[in-house]
Amino acid sequence: MQVDIFLKKKLHNLSFILLLGTAVLGAIILTEYDVAKGFSSVPAAIQWALSNFYPDSESMEKFPDIFEKLVETVLISVAATTSGAALALLFAIAGSSTTQFNRFLGQVSRTIATVFRNIDMAVWSMILLFSFGQSAFTGYFALFFGSFGFLTRAFIESIDEVGDSSVEALRATGAGYFSIIFQSVIPSSISQMISWILFMIETNIRSATLIGILTGTGIGFAFSMYYKSLDYNAASLVVLVIVAAIFIIEWVSNYVRRVIL
Amino acid sequence: MTTLLELKNVSKYYSKDIAALSNIHFSIEEGEFVSVIGPSGAGKSTLLRCINRMIEASSGEVVFNGTNIRKLGRKGLRETRTQIGMIFQHYNLVTRLTVIENVLHGRLGYKSAVAGMLGIYSQEEKQQAIRLLEELGLSQHMYKRVDQLSGGQKQRVGIARALIQNPKMLLCDEPIASLDPGSSKIIMDHIKNISASYKITCLVNLHQVDVALKYSDRIIGVNKGEVVFNGKPSELTTDMIHKIYGSETGDLIFEAGERNAG
Numbered sequence: 001m002q003v004d005i006f007l008k009k010k011l012h013n014l015s016f017i018l019l020l021g022t023a024v025l026g027a028i029i030l031t032e033y034d035v036a037k038g039f040s041s042v043p044a045a046i047q048w049a050l051s052n053f054y055p056d057s058e059s060m061e062k063f064p065d066i067f068e069k070l071v072e073t074v075l076i077s078v079a080a081t082t083s084g085a086a087l088a089l090l091f092a093i094a095g096s097s098t099t100q101f102n103r104f105l106g107q108v109s110r111t112i113a114t115v116f117r118n119i120d121m122a123v124w125s126m127i128l129l130f131s132f133g134q135s136a137f138t139g140y141f142a143l144f145f146g147s148f149g150f151l152t153r154a155f156i157e158s159i160d161e162v163g164d165s166s167v168e169a170l171r172a173t174g175a176g177y178f179s180i181i182f183q184s185v186i187p188s189s190i191s192q193m194i195s196w197i198l199f200m201i202e203t204n205i206r207s208a209t210l211i212g213i214l215t216g217t218g219i220g221f222a223f224s225m226y227y228k229s230l231d232y233n234a235a236s237l238v239v240l241v242i243v244a245a246i247f248i249i250e251w252v253s254n255y256v257r258r259v260i261l
Numbered sequence: 262m263t264t265l266l267e268l269k270n271v272s273k274y275y276s277k278d279i280a281a282l283s284n285i286h287f288s289i290e291e292g293e294f295v296s297v298i299g300p301s302g303a304g305k306s307t308l309l310r311c312i313n314r315m316i317e318a319s320s321g322e323v324v325f326n327g328t329n330i331r332k333l334g335r336k337g338l339r340e341t342r343t344q345i346g347m348i349f350q351h352y353n354l355v356t357r358l359t360v361i362e363n364v365l366h367g368r369l370g371y372k373s374a375v376a377g378m379l380g381i382y383s384q385e386e387k388q389q390a391i392r393l394l395e396e397l398g399l400s401q402h403m404y405k406r407v408d409q410l411s412g413g414q415k416q417r418v419g420i421a422r423a424l425i426q427n428p429k430m431l432l433c434d435e436p437i438a439s440l441d442p443g444s445s446k447i448i449m450d451h452i453k454n455i456s457a458s459y460k461i462t463c464l465v466n467l468h469q470v471d472v473a474l475k476y477s478d479r480i481i482g483v484n485k486g487e488v489v490f491n492g493k494p495s496e497l498t499t500d501m502i503h504k505i506y507g508s509e510t511g512d513l514i515f516e517a518g519e520r521n522a523g
Contacts, residue, residue, distance in 0.1 A: 165349070165351055165352075165353040166353050166354060166355045166356075168315060168349075168353055169347065169349060169353035169354070169366075169419075169422070170366055170369060171315065171342075172313055172315055172342060172345070172347040172432075173342060173343065173346075173347075173366065173367050173368075173369055173370045173422070173423075173426055174338075174339040174340065174341070174342035174343040174369070174370025174371075174426075175339075175366070175369035175370050175372075175377060176339065176369075176372075176374050176377055177374075178374045178377060178378045179369045179372060179374065179377025179378060180369075181378075182377070182378040182379070182380070183355070183366055183369060183377065183378075183380055184355050184366070187355055187357055187358050188355055188356070188357055190357075191357070
């Protein structure tokens with residue numbers, strides 16, 4: 001019997017690999033993709049990047065301009081995340097099974113959060129382009145909606161993870177709903193929530209670059225502008241500045257996490 | 262002696278045919294120390310929680326200090342809960358807050374929504390918290406975070422939180438089930454002392470028959486949601502213990518015959 005189980009597992013794995021292989025092969029044939037050409041053009045791409053895609057002295061003159069756009073992007077990301085977090089906290093309290101007012105409202109707030117979470121930020125920005133046009137507002141709201149949806153989910157998890165033991169204890173003392181939320185639920189889960197907010201800020205700065213290309217604002221716009229005007233040196237400087245900014249933000253948020261957790 | 266708590270035909274059904282409690286009927290005098298024993302799943306925790314309505318009973322009456330708790334509205338229930346302190350097996354403290362903050366949580370039942378939200382406590386309440394912590398031997402740990410304490414210390418914080426309510430009664434849900442024998446003795450001694458010196462009625466769920474025999478004025482045995490024994494420790498025979506636990510001679514880690522040896 002035992003031998004059978006192992007044989008079965010091997011056959012199972014083998015058939016999965018075969019299936020995957022067929023899918024890849026089928027896709028290559030259908031799209032008429034030339035595998036050999038695809039790989040052989042990689043060295044050429046690297047060569048092009050090395051000879052064109054680096055900041056030179058001329059592009060360094062544009063640094064103050066780029067830096068200003070970077071600051072704008074970072075600030076919008078932080079603003080969208082923190083305001084989204086405030087709204088998410090309300091929805092998370094209403095949506096967590098430990099703290100919900102009643103079952104119906106809990107379900108409603110979880111559903112709203114799911115809808116907002118499952119629409120990608122890039123999609124949000126394209127929808128919002130109609131209302132706000134190419135302005136910083138579009139980017140802000142796209143990030144705000146995305147952050148709100150994700151953070152609601154994350155905050156619900158944080159509240160559930162802490163459990164309802166201290167909530168039960170405070171209910172037993174006769175404490176009211178708001179006393180319980182502010183004296184037990186929030187103090188227990190706040191550090192986890194701050195950690196999620198920091199994560200969201202990091203993610204949003206990355207997304208903001210892409211959204212900026214769509215909405216014509218911030219650092220993303222600077223990149224697409226230089227890139228389209230064939231100023232590859234300046235475009236590469238934008239990329240380096242973004243990478244540096246993300247490194248710094250990550251370092252800061254890791255430090256904050258270490259202190260609070 | 263006056264009756265403080267009376268349960269009349271209290272039943273609890275979690276689903277239609279399975280009774281967690283059926284027709285529970287007993288009363289407790291003021292100042293009494295009563296233990297509830299019985300196997301896991303017999304309904305001890307449910308019984309305790311039906312008293313302060315952390316769990317709603319399906320039928321029956323729970324009369325506490327002259328009022329039927331089951332008929333109370335939201336406000337009345339909150340007021341009654343302030344009169345009943347509760348102690349838990351897993352302490353149920355807010356572990357990221359300090360000891361004294363957790364003790365003061367016991368006063369939240371007396372506060373308005375705003376004062377409770379902001380955690381505004383009077384000087385008197387803070388002094389009472391300090392006094393209680395000194396009494397329970399925790400004065401050195403007052404400003405420590407609860408997650409730095411040992412299990413026994415955490416349970417003492419739980420006791421202080423219940424006492425600062427100035428309760429008429431304490432409900433203790435297996436207060437020593439997660440503690441080592443040394444800490445268990447300290448906790449049981451504290452609860453017994455409190456009961457005697459503050460004249461607080463205690464209803465304690467226990468797993469340890471020997472502990473129940475040693476500390477209680479009266480023991481209530483519960484099996485499958487029914488009270489099968491209600492009497493003095495001296496009346497609890499070996500046969501009765503086996504009836505409560507649904508066991509045969511030699512099946513239990515504790516044998517009633519040994520009880521006079523300790």
